[in-house]
Amino acid sequence: MFRPLTLLVILALTACGAPVIGPGEPDLVQTLAEAPPGAAAGTCWGKLVTPAVIETVTEQVLVQPPNALEDGTITAPGVYKTETRQEIVTERKVTWFETPCPADLTPDFVASLQRALSARTIYRGAINGQMDGRTRAAVRKFQRPEGLDSGILSLAAAQRLGLVAVDLQSE
Template sequence: MKRVLGSWLMVGVLGGCAPQALISDVEPALVQSFEAPPPGSDPNSCWGKDVSPAVIETVRERILVQPAEILGDGTVVSEPIYREDTRQAIVKERRELWFQTPCQDQLTPDIIATLQRALKARGLYSGALTGRMDAGTRAAIRRFQSKQGLDSSILSLWAARQLGLVAVARS
């Protein structure tokens, strides 16, 4: 267990993944590894999980109860009668997305500094090259990955490969 902002956080471990180090003294740590990988996956790999909550909105509809009564000459005898209907509607379904990540033991300070340098070269990171996975680095990771449809600040294996941090096996 690690102490984070006055509360205790349990960090799950998966296969060869080491428990995640404290990311920042100011922000809670992100949990990147889980006790069980997604079904059918390599049990020795590390996984991240992005959960997007459902978006629910209050929808108000005006429903015609009784149409207007209009004479043949166009004279309105009675106005239409409407009722207001208010209900909750799911605008966007909850989404749970598992994705492969580099394991924590691979994210050394040198690799994180290289990650920061790669994100800075793309104009996504403006902080110092500290080698720490801080809030600015996570925000830059989110900006890089969101362009490809993954709105997460957890570094995916795909993004690590695109940024030149992880070798890609040749076939």
């Protein structure tokens, strides 16, 4: 059940033409207003933000060495203190990828996407033309081997599926 504020935000996003991202896509953005530097006008982009991985490191640091006699007998043990610090293991990463624009994601296009994913045994849901959770999960599964762990369809994946024309440029 949606809370009233959540429902209001969803309705506002839907009215603006912005796609509503389902659960499991908290750091995912698909927008017409934001694009990477140098993006061509009229193109649509998805942004996947992978948060930094931070680890807590705890070490015992010697403050005072132990007192020892010449024969090795310890008269006073060493004094240690515990130091804890945060360490970034993996930096935060922002991945931009071109996507079909929301206006292109018609029910017919999404149904074709579902059929293409179904033919590859990735999608097992109904061919209903809706970009629902099952469809996004299948898109994620299809794109993951190419290095994009996202439920938003990239333009490259749409081209590989035969859903979008490939721009052949002569070299």
